[in-house]
Amino acid sequence: MKPAKSMSAKSNILLEILLWILSLAILIPFYYLIVNTLKPPQEVISRPMGFPLSDLTLNAYITAWADMNYEKVFMNNFLTTASAVVLIILVGSMAAYALVRKRTRFHRFVYILMISAIMVPFQMIIIPLFQIFSNLHLMNSLLGVVLVFVFTNIPFVIFLYYSFIKTIPIQLEEAATMDGCSVLRTFSSICFPLLWPVTGTIAIIQSVAFWNDFIVQLLFITSTKYFSITRMIYSNVGLFSTDWSSLLPMFVLGMLPILIFYIIMQKSIISGITAGSVKG
């Protein structure tokens, strides 16, 4: 058995080397991006791949931070993403609970309507939505962005919660009802804590999706005061068009928050997207 084992170990080392070579396809673009933010502008053009050993500088970041109004756009992005995630979890789990536990014809109809809506692309509703936004004075407001995030994604969230709640034995809740707990109380103190695995999945998937959103921002936000990070980068690319050396650090600043989120949450992100898509 021994020779066979060492052979497979050898082939694994070869495989590992091959994979590292392949990974250059991912790493080189990021290397190119980062290295060009650390050197003076003229070198970006003359030596795109060169590492700036002698004249390493962070000046580009200081300028990019100011040009993006970074702390402002970051806060806008953070507030809309965080409130939308919290709201979609609350509203979605509540609704799914009611739909599982009450099984009248009306509730079944609502559930089927929601499930069918998962297929409908956001693009299909943007024109009427634009008018609704104008009428409700939601244009250029963070609240408007949050509401669109929440209610265009709620069918999928209800679907995930619905499938999970169905597996929770009702006996657990019956005991609470016997003790005189109201429905709301039973939901919040017995059912909701049990939903933690789905809640985690939803929080992860939706955070990444909301954080990176661009199309909602493009259509419903026109004032720079309410810009998100991606929206600001888009408008700056228009302004600085060919001045690469000032744009590349903006891209890095745009990617940094999600990179940090990824490094901290790596395990949960991977199990979250796996669970989310296997059910979906």
Place this chain on the structure above:
Amino acid sequence: MFNKEKFKVSIQYEILLFPALLGFFIFFLWPAIQSVTYSFTDYSVYKKHFSFIGLVNYFDVFKDDRLVAAMSNTIIFAFAVTLFQNVLAIPLAVALNAKLMTKNILRMIFFIPWCFSSLIIGFLWSFILSSSDSGLLNYILHGLGIDFLPHNWLGDPSLALKSAIGVAVWQTTGWAMIIYLANLQSIPAEIYESVKMDGATKLQTFWYITIRFLAPSMTINVLLSVIGGLKVYDQILALTGGGPGYATETITSSIINYGFVENRFGYASSLSVMMLIVIMVISMILLKYLSKREESLS
């Protein structure tokens, strides 16, 4: 007989459901219904008092060069991205499922592009693929001495869509890989042992066992990737803005252009309804075919 206790319980369920239902109605269902209604009208910013014109918009779509290009580009994009993404992701997942010392960091590297905004990734690649001297890809090709390869990745109409497909595959392959990895870990080890006893080669095992058992995750990956591809917008906007000409125009960019630049609401709405129909028809055909594959598994 009106049962007060029962009503009290029942109303609590409705209170739980109400916020979702109200929001869904205002921000999703009602605009969707309006969109379908508009699609049968000549509603535009110049014609506020619109009239119903039946299916005229739907027929006009096929006479509009821009939209015919947009539809064929979008469908080609969706299927090409799905094909290459899965062809790359399966071997990658199998390789990263082996006992490697650095498998965790390798998985992370291949997956990370998916986490970033596709708009920013699109802009980054627009620099890498730039035809100017500091465009990275041309710089590398030049350095390797293969100058004869085409240079204007985004400006050449026959290359632009292919470049966009390449960038999308670059960004999303890691995501498909993660889903295949989860599926691979659920294939029972006994199966591999028993085919090994029967003397199957590695290639045979891969083809007859691994690929077959990956059917469930393949359904998910293919379906989500095709639907995502049909909705593509940010990435192509950043890469080419739809050009050159209509070479990378997509359905979404046409809806936004007709709906918000030219303000032809009726026409743009009919396009958005067609988008829904395309997504529904393609998903149903795919789902039927793919779930048949899954059934053959059991």
